[in-house]
Amino acid sequence: MSEAQQHQQLLELHNQMFMSPQDFSYRWGLSYEELAKICAISKSTAYHWLGGQASRREAGLPYQRIMAVADFLFTNAEVINPLLEQWHNSQPPN
Template sequence: MSKPHSLQMRELRLIQLYSNWEFSMTPTQFYAKWGVSYEQIALICFRSDSTVRSWFRTNRNRRYPTHNDLRHLALMDFLLEHFEEIPEHLRRLLCLSNSQ
């Protein structure tokens, strides 16, 4: 077993930046921009179809996405916008090299 990397100033700064990152997109914004189905949003956010449908309700049974759901949608939006710009070696690291 290898010894864990010790955190240096660079890593501590990155952790701080990440923890304050305002990277989010609402389901409504994503749906309007990409014309996806609720089922596709559920797949992106690792949620059930019924959970995603509840995000779009306007009555008292409405539920709200978590911060993680908003981050998943923002990341997917980023990938959809910039996939071709990502260098091949980074795509491999992201396990996206076989996707087109």
């Protein structure tokens, strides 16, 4: 498989990754404040994603993808953390 085909396959898999706020927060024991930090949203929005039926809002697909990717990172942290540290250390300073 060529590098271009691998990239295309990776993008296709990424575009199929979705996770609801309820599933993600339950799986990792997250509060709405922690969920807000991970998704870079307001606490109010995260609260409404996890709230009762009267105030519940649906998370958009881009946010469901963020949660799926975060779930993947958390699940594979033992392997991914050294790679993230290497990537972080290679970034130019701000």
